[in-house]
Amino acid sequence: MTEPAPPRGWVRDLPIYLLVGASLLTALFWPSTGVPSRSFEMDEDTAPHLLSGWSEPERHGALSFAWTVAHEAPFRMRFEEPRDRVISIRVWPVALPEGPPQDMAILLNDVVLMSYVLENRPQILSVAAPATAFRPAGEEDVLEFYLGRLHRPPGDPRSLAVAFDWIRVTDLGR
Numbered sequence: 652m653t654e655p656a657p658p659r660g661w662v663r664d665l666p667i668y669l670l671v672g673a674s675l676l677t678a679l680f681w682p683s684t685g686v687p688s689r690s691f692e693m694d695e696d697t698a699p700h701l702l703s704g705w706s707e708p709e710r711h712g713a714l715s716f717a718w719t720v721a722h723e724a725p726f727r728m729r730f731e732e733p734r735d736r737v738i739s740i741r742v743w744p745v746a747l748p749e750g751p752p753q754d755m756a757i758l759l760n761d762v763v764l765m766s767y768v769l770e771n772r773p774q775i776l777s778v779a780a781p782a783t784a785f786r787p788a789g790e791e792d793v794l795e796f797y798l799g800r801l802h803r804p805p806g807d808p809r810s811l812a813v814a815f816d817w818i819r820v821t822d823l824g825r
């Protein structure tokens with residue numbers, strides 16, 4: 652008698668389980684143990700990465716951030732090679748009038764990585780980005796944020812969705 656073969660779906664999905672597990676571990680222990688390979692502080696240096704749908708980076712004391720001001724806000728990056736990575740962001744939504752909370756989806760090169768319902772406070776979100784979602788070496792990768800609601804606060808001519816304090820990308824492996 653031979654052992655029954657494990658379910659094929661389980662085998663097929665194993666890399667995903669491992670990636671998600673590594674992502675959660677990274678989220679739990681970073682920044683105490685991990686070092687992001689790329690860090691975008693959403694300041695003047697980040698401005699060239701902001702495509703449409705972003706405000707100019709601004710500062711409040713030592714804090715630098717940029718608002719998303721459209722339902723779609725693409726952010727361009729370039730890496731030396733595709734790899735499994737974890738993308739982390741620190742964000743907070745604009746204070747919304749009555750209605751549903753802000754929701755946001757994160758896409759990498761048109762692949763949906765995750766959808767979120769945001770809380771009304773600063774929060775750090777981490778998502779696994781598999782190597783297969785990245786473009787070949789040297790080509791531009793587009794990280795895109797879809798924002799559910801825009802709101803124009805009193806005294807501000809802009810319609811705002813979500814403010815970004817930083818975007819950090821951590822390499823996991825090949």
Ligand SMILES: [Ca+2]
Binds near residue numbers: 714815
């Ligand atoms: Ca910042």
